[in-house]
Amino acid sequence: MALTHLQQLEAESIHIMREVVAEAEKPVMLYSIGKDSSVMHHLAVKAFHPARPPFPLLHVDTTWKFREMYEFRDRMAKQLGIDLIVHVNAEGLKMSIDPFVHGSTIHTDIMKTQALKQALDLYGFDAALGGARRDEETSRAKERIFSFRSAQHHWDPTNQRPELWRLYNCRKQQRESIRVFPLSNWTELDVWQYIHRESIPVVPLYFAKERPVVERSGGLIMVDDNRMPLAHGEVPGMRKVRFRTLGCYPLTGAIESTADSVIAIIQEMLLARTSERQGRVIDHDATASMEKKKQEGYF
Amino acid sequence: MAAADISHYLEAQQHKGLLRFITCGGVDDGKSTLIGRLLYEAHMLYDDQLAALEADSKKVGTQGGDLDFALLLDGLTAERERGITIDVAYRFFSTDTRKFIVADTPGHEQYTRNLVTGASTADAAILLVDARKGVLTQTRRHSYLVSLLGIRHVVLAVNKMDLVDYARTTFAAIEDEYRAFAKQIGLGDICCIPVSALKGDNILTLSDMTRWYHGPTVMGYLETVEVDHARLERAPFRMPVQWVNRPHADFRGFAGIVTSGIIRAGDRIRVQPSGRESRVARLIAYEGDLTHAVPGQPITLSLADEIDARRGDIISSADAPAGVADQFEATIVWMNEQPMLPGRPYWLKIGADTVTATIAHPKYRVNVNTLEHLAAKRLELNEIGVCNVSVDRPIAFDPYRENRDTGGFILIDRLSNNTVGAGLLHFALRRSDNIHWQAVDVDKRARAIQKGQKGCLLWFTGLSGAGKSTIANLVEKKLYARGRHTYLLDGDNVRHGLNRDLGFTDEDRVENIRRVAEVAKLMVDAGLVVLVSFISPFRSERRMARGLVEDGEFIEVFVDAPLAVAEERDPKGLYRKARRGELKNFTGIDSPYEPPEHAEIRVDTTAHTPESAAEHIIAILEERGAVGSV
Secondary structure (H helix, E strand, O other): OOOOHHHHHHHHHHHHHHHHHHHOOOEEEEOOOOHHHHHHHHHHHHHHOOOOOOOOEEEEOOOOEOHHHHHHHHHHHHHOOOOEEEEOOHHHHHOOOOHHHHHHHHHHHHHHHHHHHHHHHHHOOOEEEOOOOHHHOHHHHOOOOEEEEOOOOOOOOOOOOOOEOOEOOOOOOOOOEEEEOOOOOOOHHHHHHHHHHHOOOOOHHHOOEEEEEEEEOOEEEEOOOOOOOOOOOOOOEEEEEEOOOOOEHHHEEEEEOOOOOHHHHHHHHHHOOOOHHHHEHHHHOOOOHHHHHHHHOOO | OOHHHHHHHHHHHOOOEEEEEEEEOOOOOOHHHHHHHHHHHOOOOOHHHHHHHHHHHHHHOOOOOOOOOHHHHOOOHHHHHHOOOOOOEEEEEEOOOEEEEEEEOOOOHHHHHHHHHHHHOOOEEEEEEEOOOOOOHHHHHHHHHHHHOOOOEEEEEEEOHHHHOOOHHHHHHHHHHHHHHHHHHOOOEEEEEEOEOOOOEOOOOOOHHHOOOOOOOHHHHHHHOOOOHHHHHHOOOEEEOOEEEOOOOOOOEEEEEOOEOOEEOOOEEEEEOOOEEEEEEEEEOOOOOOOEEOOOOEEEEEEOOOOOOOOOOEEEEOOOOOEEEEEEEEEEEEOOOOOEOOOOEEEEEEOOEEEEEEEOOOOEEEOOOOOOEEOOOOEOOOOEEEEEEEEEEEEEEOOOOOOHHHHEEEEEOOOOOOEEEEEEEEEEOHHHHHOOOOOOOOOHHHHHHHHOOOOEEEEEEOOOOOOHHHHHHHHHHHHHHOOOOEEEEEHHHHHHOOOOOOOOOHHHHHHHHHHHHHHHHHHHHOOOEEEEEOOOOOHHHHHHHHHHOOOOOEEEEEEEOOHHHHHHHOOOOHHHHHHOOOOOOOEOOOEOOOOOOOOOEEEEOOOOOHHHHHHHHHHHHHHHOOOOOO
């Protein structure tokens, strides 16, 4: 009996994680608290069973995540005994970087891109596993599974190594590092089907619930704490919403939905007419904005 | 969707298969349009993506404002501006029965590398031809590559049928010509479909415009074509060991993917290349132990006996083990701007094993357009050749035709770490089985003790005219005076004898150094202090020489003179000749010199006389104890 599509995707991801552990000196798994991170952690547990995953998880914390994300992260770390490193860009904190004040571009650069580089350098990680998928965005569709970064964390899209069969060339120069994407060939729907099949816990924000939101330039922004400045006369209203993708709360739009379970989400996706990253402010900046960010070192 | 429907849907999803395929065709044959059309028809395009596509189509589209599906796939901005897909892009879509991973690979001749990359993981291929142009050279080239990489199922999509009025005769002529060619190269399962990717004819449903056609639609074919699974299940068991799982002293598991065969607890296995045998004790999985595992499944297995297996070994069925050898014939596809040089050492990765490999002169190169065999001294980017390959220790393997995972390898440049080539193993060479290393009783140490010294290899490298031979000569005299047994191998002298058949091309320079390094190794083995004075311009060959002797025995001496100084000295008048164009491939002029990065000794000849340089070298050698008494 041939393996099903989910089994084959799972097999590929496990194979990739094992290659990284076998060949890298100091690997780490990036943990963003989102559904892809939940799936990645689950795959790592399966890949190395009965041993524990032989690498820590790194959360690059912008300090602007949803409160429920922090609760989920801390609960999971405790329950599953995850070796979790949290890194915040201390300089950014001192500068009081605020996405409402400085905008998404500066916030993302300082609190995410720079913070990630700092953390990788600080701990000397030479391979970082990330949950990015090729279906998310066009520049990712052409990125290799093993993606090399210069000592300055730059990505050169015109100089990528060919990847044949199941053979990944993990060799790198001193001070170069690798970003590895085991979920490259998964789609959003695959991820949810796998979460369903494996009963993987995810942040409750993915499920529809009455939440306080304001409408801003066509998007629904959740008022998650009192750092959010309200315009004169702007009053948060309770709407039944959920999130398809999770990032910093001021930059992540909610969608109106009644899907309050994994099955309901899959059902909603089958009827959905917009793509996953539509709710992300960061992608709307300019054409190929993601490609530029990646060249600069964004994951 | 009602609750009953969704549970039915989810149930069905648990049985859905996966098909990987590639599309090949020329720049204007409509590959990207076809994939865009498949995504569109499979309802994989969301409103915001469609809106972006509409905007892009108006801005940079080539369809006069109509949806230009090609734009969906041209991800990177640089490529988009050039209007060409230059890399392999992967796309996904799904129907009720299968998930599809599409590798979109370009058709330009110089991009053989991308096509081979995309084909290496594909189960099926769609070849596009323009109905107006028929079977072209590039169609033959793509078919050859697809067949070379072991793809067994091919669709010939005769596209743009709308532009030939859906003429049956046009289609039939193309089909006949293609089938004749496919037979010639041994492509088995061919399906020819008349389509218009732009209009959607015969993509999802049979078109009213081609009522004469009764075969499957493109989507229909993709949903039902058999993947290679049944054949792999019947093949003998193989699992390359990826990682040894040792959470505590009482457990040792071997993790890897089953690449062929079915494995059950209790089965007899052989660890290769060591050849030790045991039985499978358990198949461990997160959900609990498995009774059996099938091809493609990642497993961790434990063995009944405590035998050793390392990353890179292959665990095989004991009844039908893999081959073990250190010399092979293979087809090599070269993927790098730096040509493949016979004799140069590369890393070779196969399964989970990495070894050092050298490649002999190509037996022939294949003209991918005509399939003719041509003579070749090296392989350039996008060239394909058949060569003998030797590796530095025996490895387990299967012929590529039988198993892609245990018969396919990549070659990695040892300096840049780039993947520079791909290889498909054919068979082991007989001489590999028949030549054994003869063990001798009087060894290196015994010979060195008799001479009262330690053998070592002093490797002088530098530009012509830097002063290598002069300094090496002085060093030898001083060592001789101290009672050391020495031998000086000089570049010019060796070229009069052992290497007189070699010229100055890159290939010959590599072979020149290989022979000298091997001779030097024998002399070190004999207990001598060997001085080699050779330009030896390439880092990788010096590294190869270093690898031939033991740690600490190789001492690289960089005789450093700036090009201007060496050229000014020009003791043999060679620079003048090279400048006049009378001497080709002269190091420093029209052939590169790669200076050492970590030489044990560097001599700055602008600051030292040869005499003081030689004294300096002797002092360092004594300090290191490199030429001391045993």
